[in-house]
Amino acid sequence: MKRERSKKYFWLQRLRILVQVSFFLLFFILFLQTHYPGEDYLKVTVERFFHFDPLLFLAASIASRTIFAALLLSLLTVAATLVFGRFFCGWICPLGTVHQFFSFIFKKTRLLRPPKDDRASLSSKYLVLFLVLAASLLTVNLVGYLDPFSFLYRSFAVFISPLLNLGLVQSGNLAYLLGLKSLGQTISQAAGNLALNSTFQNALVIGGLFLLAVLLNARKERFWCRYLCPAGALLGLFSRFNLFKLKIDPDKCINCHLCSTHCQTNARPYPAGEWRSSECIYCETCAAICPTAAISFPLSWQRERMQGVDLNRRRVLLTSLTGLVLAPIFRISPLRRRSNPALIRPPGALAEPEFLSRCVKCGECMKVCPTNALHPALAEAGPEGVWTPVLVPRIGYCEYYCSLCTQVCPTGAIRELSVEEKVTVKIGTAWVDKTRCLPYALGKSCIVCEEHCPVSPKAIQLIKVDTLTPGGVVATNLAPFVNVDACIGCGICENKCVVMDLPAIRVSSIGEHRSSHNRLVLPVVEEQGQ
Amino acid sequence: MERRDFLKNLLVGSLTLKLAPGLLAAPAGPDLAVVEGESPAAITREAIKVLGGMSRFISRGDKVLIKPNIGWDRTPEMAACTNPEVVAALVAMSLEAGAREVIVMDHTINQPKRCYARSGIQEAARAAGARVLFTDEQRLKKMSLKGEWLKEWEVFQDFVEADKLINVPIAKVHSLSRVTLGLKNWLGAVGGNRNQLHQKIDQAVVDLGAFFKPTLTVLDAYRVLFRNGPQGGRVSDTRLQKTVVAGLDPVAVDAYGATFFEIKPQELPFLKLAQGRGLGKLELEKLRIEKRAV
Numbered sequence: 001m002k003r004e005r006s007k008k009y010f011w012l013q014r015l016r017i018l019v020q021v022s023f024f025l026l027f028f029i030l031f032l033q034t035h036y037p038g039e040d041y042l043k044v045t046v047e048r049f050f051h052f053d054p055l056l057f058l059a060a061s062i063a064s065r066t067i068f069a070a071l072l073l074s075l076l077t078v079a080a081t082l083v084f085g086r087f088f089c090g091w092i093c094p095l096g097t098v099h100q101f102f103s104f105i106f107k108k109t110r111l112l113r114p115p116k117d118d119r120a121s122l123s124s125k126y127l128v129l130f131l132v133l134a135a136s137l138l139t140v141n142l143v144g145y146l147d148p149f150s151f152l153y154r155s156f157a158v159f160i161s162p163l164l165n166l167g168l169v170q171s172g173n174l175a176y177l178l179g180l181k182s183l184g185q186t187i188s189q190a191a192g193n194l195a196l197n198s199t200f201q202n203a204l205v206i207g208g209l210f211l212l213a214v215l216l217n218a219r220k221e222r223f224w225c226r227y228l229c230p231a232g233a234l235l236g237l238f239s240r241f242n243l244f245k246l247k248i249d250p251d252k253c254i255n256c257h258l259c260s261t262h263c264q265t266n267a268r269p270y271p272a273g274e275w276r277s278s279e280c281i282y283c284e285t286c287a288a289i290c291p292t293a294a295i296s297f298p299l300s301w302q303r304e305r306m307q308g309v310d311l312n313r314r315r316v317l318l319t320s321l322t323g324l325v326l327a328p329i330f331r332i333s334p335l336r337r338r339s340n341p342a343l344i345r346p347p348g349a350l351a352e353p354e355f356l357s358r359c360v361k362c363g364e365c366m367k368v369c370p371t372n373a374l375h376p377a378l379a380e381a382g383p384e385g386v387w388t389p390v391l392v393p394r395i396g397y398c399e400y401y402c403s404l405c406t407q408v409c410p411t412g413a414i415r416e417l418s419v420e421e422k423v424t425v426k427i428g429t430a431w432v433d434k435t436r437c438l439p440y441a442l443g444k445s446c447i448v449c450e451e452h453c454p455v456s457p458k459a460i461q462l463i464k465v466d467t468l469t470p471g472g473v474v475a476t477n478l479a480p481f482v483n484v485d486a487c488i489g490c491g492i493c494e495n496k497c498v499v500m501d502l503p504a505i506r507v508s509s510i511g512e513h514r515s516s517h518n519r520l521v522l523p524v525v526e527e528q529g530q
Numbered sequence: 531m532e533r534r535d536f537l538k539n540l541l542v543g544s545l546t547l548k549l550a551p552g553l554l555a556a557p558a559g560p561d562l563a564v565v566e567g568e569s570p571a572a573i574t575r576e577a578i579k580v581l582g583g584m585s586r587f588i589s590r591g592d593k594v595l596i597k598p599n600i601g602w603d604r605t606p607e608m609a610a611c612t613n614p615e616v617v618a619a620l621v622a623m624s625l626e627a628g629a630r631e632v633i634v635m636d637h638t639i640n641q642p643k644r645c646y647a648r649s650g651i652q653e654a655a656r657a658a659g660a661r662v663l664f665t666d667e668q669r670l671k672k673m674s675l676k677g678e679w680l681k682e683w684e685v686f687q688d689f690v691e692a693d694k695l696i697n698v699p700i701a702k703v704h705s706l707s708r709v710t711l712g713l714k715n716w717l718g719a720v721g722g723n724r725n726q727l728h729q730k731i732d733q734a735v736v737d738l739g740a741f742f743k744p745t746l747t748v749l750d751a752y753r754v755l756f757r758n759g760p761q762g763g764r765v766s767d768t769r770l771q772k773t774v775v776a777g778l779d780p781v782a783v784d785a786y787g788a789t790f791f792e793i794k795p796q797e798l799p800f801l802k803l804a805q806g807r808g809l810g811k812l813e814l815e816k817l818r819i820e821k822r823a824v
Contacts, residue, residue, distance in 0.1 A: 036641070036643055036644055038643065176668055176669070185663065188666035188669075195643055370643070370644060399641055399644060400603065400640075401603055402603075444729050446729055447705045448728050451704070451761075452639065454761065454763060455763060456762060456764045456767055457758060462705055478706070498725045
């Protein structure tokens, strides 16, 4: 018999790769666009990808008891999956593209040798899904840790972005060293316009997890998609009709196992009848690779039964219960009683419980922040708050006229604010440390915090202070005094303080508008006209 | 040339310059041009014209660096940054005088891109033909300033490499040095931990002023900030003065600038230090000041 591969599926496979690359580039362009565009409001919906993520929609909606209008777009994904199956994973998902690219590399370099007959269970991702959804029922929002878009965006914002910036700076430096001054200038100006944030706390952990996820592709092709991804699991549950159904022509099949060996998600195209439609991502590899063109995907209206995934009722129930038990454990944190002074949230952040139920830890706010002020929390916000955004004034301050972080949050954990609203929002209060402040402690002059205070009239006022210095000499200097009512907690004072290690003026979360109990002065209405 | 001739020439030459300083710098203009008017661009142009025209300062093929104050993320109505029209007018005039390239640059305090955009300077200066560049950390070099207090500091090389420097500060109040005008504007040409300079701000300002030596200082007092300096925040912190002060002597320009805030130049320690260092003259009554209105 004549052996010939299918031309049609070869080209379909190429088309799929083209579509994947396009969506990845779109993702990356939107990622780079998530920065100060030269005007106050972003014109591009840079967080658009998140709107098409039904897992995000489902989990965040359940956890926060809210329907998100923008996330309703994800119903399109659901509808398409109902009809066509999990093509989203194979053609669109940028994280899937990353994994597939590295699987390809690992296969080419022989680091990954896929087995002929892989019987490993694929049910773990479904268990992740049920765990996340069960926790959502108890308002604990865990979806962000393994949601593919959150995972990818966070890794890019916190890990890849500083690396890109480092690369830009170093190549600029190299250009200058080589005497290519105009090239160096071009690079530095590009860096200034891109405004990539250069440093993040916990970047190593988040970057390390990303690298681990990539390296796992050396164990199994698309390891993440097969075993971990709760979004893929959700789409698997929704894939019902799979209009294009895999068919093996028994007359042509030579039982070579190439198709099942190279199936990206182990959907078992071979032997006939074992195809797991809910795992198939329609990458067309099997049909393109088949040496006799025995595999095709003809249109068929028959309803599919989910099969091959050992998801019995007992395991589903058990995981859901685990989620329900685990969720309260996330809540055992003293932060519910007393606010953490270091937990300064971005302006527009909702009150802490609502904020936590909505935040999906995607890192959009951290990427867009022009001063590198927002960082993924580690312990600041308790167990449920790992990787939620926290403002670290020592690294970056909140720019007075900027409301960018409020414009990009896909789940409204940070409420959208106009610039006019934003300048009125208090996120904390500055405190002078008189044991370190130059005029108070050393009798030296310095007004740097007052000079930088953006509020008018300034929240930092200057008072004359006498400091007794050795030898009985009294040094009189102007020294900062914080008007707590005017201070908005932006942190520029702490950021610019000349005491470099532990600044002599520091912002803590007290007085933040979003909290009704983390208050310094009770909001008593003063009686007027007396 | 014989040594004797050389010495003779030197003596004659220096005496001539000492006794008649205007001889070589003809046509000799006044020390200061103070021009008032409705249009920031027009009063800037007129001020330079009073001083003898831009071609007196810029030669054909010069690389010019214009240093406005773009320190803050504030609009022009807040009078925290130099008026964009003043900057644009200077860019245009430099190009008209034959400059090969005009760069506009400042080391900002708030996030650079935001300051460049909101101040309006990036757009205006670009439209006038300048290259508006962000400062680049890679171009910082520790240099010997030979100052009395500041011995060395990190300086952006763009300011050193330019053939001609034009300093374009805006007149504002400041809680430590009382006013921030031309001399203090040089804090935007250096890197490092600039905020430490505030521990001896008057000396720092003079040391920097002595190092940079601009060809021309053009003080923007179109809208001055008289309260809540140096960045204001409300339009009510500002006052329309509709004036531009230009001159070759940076001390004289600052001395005149102080008067916008009812401060006598003699009251400002940094001006007295600057005069003592020979950077210029602060006694306004001894200066030739030409005032005009357009």
